[in-house]
Amino acid sequence: MKAATKEKILSQVKAWDYMKNLPEQMHGFNYVLLMEEKGDVLDLYRYENKEAHRSITVYYHEETSEYKLRMRIGLTEFCVIEYIYAELEAFQEILQERCSGLLADMQTFNPEHITSIIHDKKIMQWDYKKKLPETFAGFRLFITPDQPVRIINGSYIVFDYSDFTSKSNFIIYYNVFRNEFFGESRIFDIPEVSYDFDSHELQELINKLDVKLFPYLQEIRTRIDSK
Template sequence: MKEDTIAKIKEETDGWEYMANLPEEWHGFKLRREPVIGKDKYDLYAYVNEDWHKSAIVYFHEETHEYKVRLKIGLIEFARIEFITAKLSVFEELLVAQFEQVLQDMAQFNPATLSSIVKGLNLPEWQYGLDLPAENEGFELFIRPAEPVKINNGSYIVIDYVDFTLASSFTVYYNIYRDEFFSEARIWNIPDVNYDFDSSDLRELEEKLSSRMPARLQQVRKWAEEQKEQIHYGNN
């Protein structure tokens, strides 16, 4: 990050009363006050629950010169578009009005976060989703269909199997604009996309998951473990 950008952020947030008065714990999350400066992000503070693998980060994005909030849920990280603004005073108003609700929704599933289209899918009643194993090929069922998670661009996480020790996962999404299910894997948090699970409805998705998900999970694990070995040997 450019030095003049860092100086600008420090000047704007110096003595920021809102940040100074934040609670140390909030809806199960602990406040991390230490700033973190990255390549193009300046994290002002974050609320983190490591056991839940969830965090909400308040930051300045150098690429767009805007203040933003990004969420990390499992391995998936995304910005909440309703908080994006270039002015700190406006940012504070948005935080006061909406940030606590974001933490509450991360701490406990809130059906109000679902669009009418997603509710129309009847995911809570989907028997296949209810029968998904809590552990599958060594992956933990982190997000289940009965409690989908809204992200960006009209997409929801419907299924998320994660191995946090390998930073690898298999995720199924639904997009309300395309009215389509699709999937993505992550190997050491690097996305790997195929189209084997693209489906237009739950029946088609169920058929593809039943026949293809075990092999896909095995493949992701194999690749992740191979890369782990390569990293290990490369460091010796």
Template sequence: MDDTLIETVKQWNITSSLPLQVGDFKLTAEQHMVQGHGKDKEYLIFLYTNDDNGWTVRGTINPETNELFVRTDIGMLEFALIEFITENFESFRNMVESRLPELIRTYYVDREENFSVLLKDKGITTVDWDDFLPESYAGFRRLIRPNDAVRIINGSYMILAYYDGATRSGLSLMYNILRDDFFAERRIHNFPNLVHDFDSSDLKLLKKALQERLLPVLDSIAADLKAAE
């Protein structure tokens, strides 16, 4: 780990350079090494946290490469925002200060501003999903619904997520605008597996599959969690 880089980072007055709150995301400057599996995982620079749903957006340094990242964790998925990856601290700081607050707002707060034409044309955001998608079920809380889809990676939106933060388990449903298809993933203690009950490219078929298969799939995840205890 580059000690000079760490010292430079410590001189960054983060709480004066970034808004203290963006929507429900609150900023803290937490500059310390994070351990994982008995070794240095990442050096944390700052953290935006949504206390309601547990989502975070954080600035980090890779201790092996000294690359700087902004990483997003929305429960069912964690990923790096590729536009912020750099080895140059000044570039990183300038990008974070000029672009990150607005990105958090449009990606994770006022999400409809980030809906693509393809997502809108598919009709996903106009269905009355609340008629048959419960807010919670079998210990899982609905964190994302299709009307408030979240842009993720590889041309996809996460359009539905049921999640239990305590066990890091749940179900997510994605729509890839490039392939025009729906696909789902379940996680047990953060270990992923694809779920094929909702594979489709037809919105009407997806709606029918969710009406028929959502609760049984969530029951199955809950049963697997209990078996793993």
């Protein structure tokens, strides 16, 4: 980050009463003051629930000259597009209006905030959850189909097997725009796309999961242990 940009943002934040008066806790999340520079990003503060592996981080992005908010669910982190503003005053307004509700939804699943397409697809009523053990090959079932998580670009996490110690996981997503299920793994925090689970209908996905899911998880575990 350029010295002039950093000086400008630090000056704005120093006078930002909203940030000074944030509560220490909100909906089970703890406030953490950051003020950490990472490349062209200056992280300002975070609300985190370490036990639940969830957090939000408020930051300034020099590349786009905007204040932003990114969300972390397990090993998945992304910028929430509703919270992108060039002016601090407008950014504060959206934080005041929505941030508490955002944290509440991260703490307690709210089916009312799930798009009707997911409801129509019957993903939340999908009984395949019964076939998903709580643990397998060192992975823990972190997200389940009855409580999908909306991320970006029209995608939802349907289920997530994670090993937080090695920063590795396997996720099945559903994208509402493409009407497509697909898989992605992360090994030592490096994402890898898998085309083995691409499907348009639940039954098609089930057929592939029945054959490939557990061997795939075991393959990831073997790769982790070989490092």
